[in-house]
Amino acid sequence: MPESSERIITFSQAVNEALAEEMRREKTVFIIGEDVAEAGTPFKVLSGLVEEFGTERVLDSPISESGFTGIGVGAAMTGMRPVVDIMFGDFMTITMDQIVNQAAKIHYMSGGKLKVPMVVRTNLGASRRSGAQHSQSLHVWLSHIPGLKVVLPSTPYDAKGLLKTAIRDDNPVVIFEDKMMFQDKGNVPEDDYAIPFGVADIKKEGTDITLIGTSSMVQIALEAADLLAEKDISAEVIDPRTVMPLDKKTLIESAIKTSRVIVIDEGYDSYGVTAEIASVIAEGAFYHLEAPVKRIGAMDVPIPFSPVLEDLTVPNAGMVVEMAKTLCAAA
Amino acid sequence: MANKDENNSQFNSAEKDITEKEHSIHMFRQMLKIRKFEENVNQLYTSAKMPGLSHLSIGQEAVAVGVCEALRNDDYITSTHRGHGHCLAKGAATNLMFAELLGKASGYCRGKGGSMHIADQDSGNLGANAIVGGSAGIATGAALSAKMRGTDQVSVCFFGDGALGQGIIYEVMNMASLWSLPVIYVCENNLYTEYTHYTETTAGDITARAKAFHIHAEEIEGQDVRQVLSTSGKLVQRARSGQGPSFLLCNTYRYFGHHVGDINRAYYRTKDEENDWKTNRDPLIIFSNWMTSSGLLNDSDLDQVESEVQTEIEDAVQFALDAPYPKPEEVKKHVYA
Numbered sequence: 001m002p003e004s005s006e007r008i009i010t011f012s013q014a015v016n017e018a019l020a021e022e023m024r025r026e027k028t029v030f031i032i033g034e035d036v037a038e039a040g041t042p043f044k045v046l047s048g049l050v051e052e053f054g055t056e057r058v059l060d061s062p063i064s065e066s067g068f069t070g071i072g073v074g075a076a077m078t079g080m081r082p083v084v085d086i087m088f089g090d091f092m093t094i095t096m097d098q099i100v101n102q103a104a105k106i107h108y109m110s111g112g113k114l115k116v117p118m119v120v121r122t123n124l125g126a127s128r129r130s131g132a133q134h135s136q137s138l139h140v141w142l143s144h145i146p147g148l149k150v151v152l153p154s155t156p157y158d159a160k161g162l163l164k165t166a167i168r169d170d171n172p173v174v175i176f177e178d179k180m181m182f183q184d185k186g187n188v189p190e191d192d193y194a195i196p197f198g199v200a201d202i203k204k205e206g207t208d209i210t211l212i213g214t215s216s217m218v219q220i221a222l223e224a225a226d227l228l229a230e231k232d233i234s235a236e237v238i239d240p241r242t243v244m245p246l247d248k249k250t251l252i253e254s255a256i257k258t259s260r261v262i263v264i265d266e267g268y269d270s271y272g273v274t275a276e277i278a279s280v281i282a283e284g285a286f287y288h289l290e291a292p293v294k295r296i297g298a299m300d301v302p303i304p305f306s307p308v309l310e311d312l313t314v315p316n317a318g319m320v321v322e323m324a325k326t327l328c329a330a331a
Numbered sequence: 332m333a334n335k336d337e338n339n340s341q342f343n344s345a346e347k348d349i350t351e352k353e354h355s356i357h358m359f360r361q362m363l364k365i366r367k368f369e370e371n372v373n374q375l376y377t378s379a380k381m382p383g384l385s386h387l388s389i390g391q392e393a394v395a396v397g398v399c400e401a402l403r404n405d406d407y408i409t410s411t412h413r414g415h416g417h418c419l420a421k422g423a424a425t426n427l428m429f430a431e432l433l434g435k436a437s438g439y440c441r442g443k444g445g446s447m448h449i450a451d452q453d454s455g456n457l458g459a460n461a462i463v464g465g466s467a468g469i470a471t472g473a474a475l476s477a478k479m480r481g482t483d484q485v486s487v488c489f490f491g492d493g494a495l496g497q498g499i500i501y502e503v504m505n506m507a508s509l510w511s512l513p514v515i516y517v518c519e520n521n522l523y524t525e526y527t528h529y530t531e532t533t534a535g536d537i538t539a540r541a542k543a544f545h546i547h548a549e550e551i552e553g554q555d556v557r558q559v560l561s562t563s564g565k566l567v568q569r570a571r572s573g574q575g576p577s578f579l580l581c582n583t584y585r586y587f588g589h590h591v592g593d594i595n596r597a598y599y600r601t602k603d604e605e606n607d608w609k610t611n612r613d614p615l616i617i618f619s620n621w622m623t624s625s626g627l628l629n630d631s632d633l634d635q636v637e638s639e640v641q642t643e644i645e646d647a648v649q650f651a652l653d654a655p656y657p658k659p660e661e662v663k664k665h666v667y668a
Contacts, residue, residue, distance in 0.1 A: 028479075028480075030479065056479065057479075059510075061506065062502070062505055062506060062509075064502035064503075064505065064506065066468070066498065066499045066502060067467075067468055067471075067499050067502025067503045067505070067506060068468075068502075068506065069468065070465075070467065070468010070469060070471070070472060070499060070502075070503060071468050071471050071472035071475055071503060071506060072468075072472060073468055073469050073472055074409075074457070074468055074469035074470060074471060074472020074473040074474075074475070074476065074486075075472040075473070075475050075476040075479070076472070077457055077469060077472070077473065077476075078407065078457070078472070078473045078476040078477070078480075079476055079480055080475075080476045080479060080480070082472075097462055097465060097499075098465075098468055098499075101462050101465060102460075102462070102465060102466075102468070102469065106450075106458065107665055107666075107667070107668050108443055108665045108666055109440060109443060109444045109448040109450070109458070110439075110440050110443075110444060110448070110450040110452075110458060110665075111438070111439065111440035111441030111442075111443050111444065111665060112441070112664065112665035112668070113440070113450060113451075113452050114450055114452060114457070114458065115668045117668075146666050147666055147667065149667075170668035171667050171668050
């Protein structure tokens with residue numbers, strides 16, 4: 001990160017800046033989605049964009065996720081670079097035909113002739129007391145589909161740099177932002193920068209155990225690392241930043257170095273991103289491991305409404321610490 | 332194809348003569364090409380030379396040709412699982428089509444698409460689509476794109492009566508109307524949603540569904556290519572001049588089954604019905620009768636076209652049969668751009 005231009009802004013502002021800068025740079029970039037214009041989305045992430053770019057480039061759509069995602073696909077195939085806004089990650093279910101059967105496959109099915117340079121911006125994460133249909137983390141659904149790229153920014157700096165890369169990419173890219181992070185603050189330089197996909201970020205170096213976190217779980221991993229340090233356990237924390245493509249090399253190298261790994265992701269425990277990463281490490285670092293690769297995901301239940309129940313379903317630093325202590329004691 | 336626009340405008344004008352003759356021959360050739368192409372597809376299937384299945388549009392040629400003749404090369408279409416006719420009518424080459432159907436490397440999609448996924452950006456074809464109604468968003472998005480880029484391109488979405496059951500059609504028609512997009516929704520009602528008569532799956536009035544969105548809608552005899560062309564021409568003009576979307580319901584019929592393997596159809600339709608359409612409402616007969624009776628062409632002109640098309644198709648089939656399969660390393664190419 002360049003030190004020359006220390007500037008603290010929120011995650012939400014970082015996303016907004018990325019969009020504004022890319023829209024200024026490239027006329028074919030436009031935004032389409034529900035309440036994206038004057039409302040700036042319920043999270044106010046897009047506030048001010050319609051004032052600068054007009055309703056021709058910030059299009060308020062009807063509540064038709066399938067329809068306007070499909071329109072994004074068609075526009076992308078014919079010279080535009082749409083950023084499709086899906087208000088809640090849970091609503092990705094409604095777009096699945098357009099993303100999975102259309103956007104992801106068009107380049108391949110056409111023998112490489114057609115391209116779909118489209119970004120889908122949506123979110124993940126529980127803890128907002130929003131109930132089972134506004135709280136899921138469904139990024140693994142998309143990560144399973146060849147032809148898509150899946151991005152999970154964890155800081156304002158990454159949110160901006162990864163979104164810029166997504167907009168400039170010639171493939172369909174789905175970005176999941178944790179809706180609990182929109183007000184998080186961080187250093188974001190004024191300079192134009194983009195972060196390449198498939199390059200993990202080593203957030204903290206350590207020697208005893210590797211904590212691989214995605215999205216807001218990076219913060220959980222960092223908290224856990226601090227707590228573990230008090231117990232003389234040195235944790236390395238890695239953020240893959242994109243799960244498709246996945247920086248396998250960095251993850252495996254860290255596993256070889258520390259010999260113990262916990263993967264933390266807010267998708268469901270079963271069949272999740274954590275399973276894929278654990279498998280990558282098991283294959284790549286098997287003979288260097290002192291303990292089985294462990295996973296922590298969201299509890300396999302529909303996200304409950306009641307705060308006392310909901311909080312039980314989401315990974316937290318305490319869980320990570322306990323698991324890490326067990327793994328390190330086993331050595 | 333190069334002077335198609337010119338032909339179109341003259342065809343639709345009062346001054347006909349030679350240009351109309353040329354254009355009529357061209358349209359007849361296009362329809363005949365689709366028919367012979369698909370007869371050969373069926374042949375390739377029954378002789379086990381073609382992998383997979385294929386959905387034939389024989390009987391529906393006038394819709395594909397009538398609509399596409401009203402378009403420019405740079406206008407867009409999206410097509411369906413029953414899409415060979417649309418692709419050919421928009422300008423695809425028969426040899427590259429056959430090669431694709433046989434899974435050959437020289438096919439339109441390098442053998443990775445197949446019968447239901449032929450795309451040809453050089454002729455404005457954004458792809459056939461094997462999800463019923465699945466291309467409605469793409470066609471509408473192409474229209475939005477044309478409007479945003481300030482071109483006067485028009486986008487046509489072909490779909491069958493079966494797609495009337497898919498919600499996305501109505502989602503995008505709503506947006507096309509709100510934003511006055513240059514898109515034409517062409518519904519080919521061939522009476523059967525796969526193996527079920529459309530009246531068992533479709534409530535109410537079809538064009539009323541479009542009209543509810545304040546989309547201009549027309550219903551026509553889809554077997555008469557002249558009627559399809561003249562109506563399409565009007566709708567294309569509307570779209571090109573910024574007057575927004577339209578909906579064209581074409582009543583038509585497929586002579587073959589839902590796909591090439593659908594041989595025994597008695598449980599959903601009668602031989603008498605099929606024969607009635609083939610005898611009394613065949614698009615090629617209707618158009619050739621009109622051409623000969625109006626003195627534009629005589630039987631020997633038609634014979635000549637037939638023989639030329641026959642030769643083209645035979646050569647194209649041979650080209651595809653002789654073409655190499657993709658190399659194994661092709662399988663991982665084009666997952667990402």
